[in-house]
Amino acid sequence: MDIRDILSRVDHTLLAPTATWEQIKNLCDEGIQYGCASVCIPPCYVKAAKDYVDSQIKICTVIGFPNGYNTTEVKCFEARQAVENGADEIDMVINLGLLKEGKYAELEEEIKAVKSACCGKLLKVIIETCLLTDEEKIMMCRVVSESGADFIKTSTGFSGGGATAHDIALFAANVSGNLQIKAAGGIAGIEDAETLLGLGATRLGTSRIVKAVKANKPD
Numbered sequence: 001m002d003i004r005d006i007l008s009r010v011d012h013t014l015l016a017p018t019a020t021w022e023q024i025k026n027l028c029d030e031g032i033q034y035g036c037a038s039v040c041i042p043p044c045y046v047k048a049a050k051d052y053v054d055s056q057i058k059i060c061t062v063i064g065f066p067n068g069y070n071t072t073e074v075k076c077f078e079a080r081q082a083v084e085n086g087a088d089e090i091d092m093v094i095n096l097g098l099l100k101e102g103k104y105a106e107l108e109e110e111i112k113a114v115k116s117a118c119c120g121k122l123l124k125v126i127i128e129t130c131l132l133t134d135e136e137k138i139m140m141c142r143v144v145s146e147s148g149a150d151f152i153k154t155s156t157g158f159s160g161g162g163a164t165a166h167d168i169a170l171f172a173a174n175v176s177g178n179l180q181i182k183a184a185g186g187i188a189g190i191e192d193a194e195t196l197l198g199l200g201a202t203r204l205g206t207s208r209i210v211k212a213v214k215a216n217k218p219d
Helices: 003-007 021-033 043-053 072-084 096-100 104-117 134-147 165-174 190-199 208-216
Strands: 010-013 038-041 058-063 089-093 122-126 151-153 180-184 203-206
Touching: 003 190, 003 208, 010 021, 010 180, 010 208, 021 038, 021 043, 021 208, 038 043, 038 089, 043 058, 043 072, 058 072, 072 089, 072 104, 089 104, 096 104, 096 134, 104 122, 104 134, 134 151, 134 165, 165 180, 165 190, 190 203, 190 208, 203 208
Parallel strands: 010 038, 010 203, 038 058, 058 089, 089 122, 122 151, 151 180, 180 203
Antiparallel strands: none
């Protein structure tokens, strides 16, 4: 797979709690330089980053992050504020407690509410696969497919596990409609990226692909 095609599917990501504005600017510069799909950054930097990139790259941010147990009303407020501040894409974390209780209808209603609050912007739904059984993952493929969201996403990267080939193949076999797949967390490099894209992911959440390309660039 052509490296430019891989980079065009990457959400170049920095979500560390210690992230500084200088680091976010550097992330934006790299995302633009390497032709990434977006930069995925903390909500507090969205407005400044939107001004800084001047429409050269899309701005993605996270809500209900990383634990997902905010109320639906709080998640909707976060989504609306992020869009008002210039976010082009929203990655939300589901309420995992509802999932573990089997309250799938309530989960679908929450996702629909947040999708409405996104005002037409892309919504990616993080289900935190490392905490789920395969049966729960399959059920969430169905819930997210019916919700009107744009992507189902594997992981936050904050729960001890990330994207696996098994989970991307499972997603690909169980999503329906126009729902796309984002693999995130633990993507080690270009070989991993090619594998996950080949299995059905259309977006990758990682900082390592750009680092790998930079490391292999001739002096």
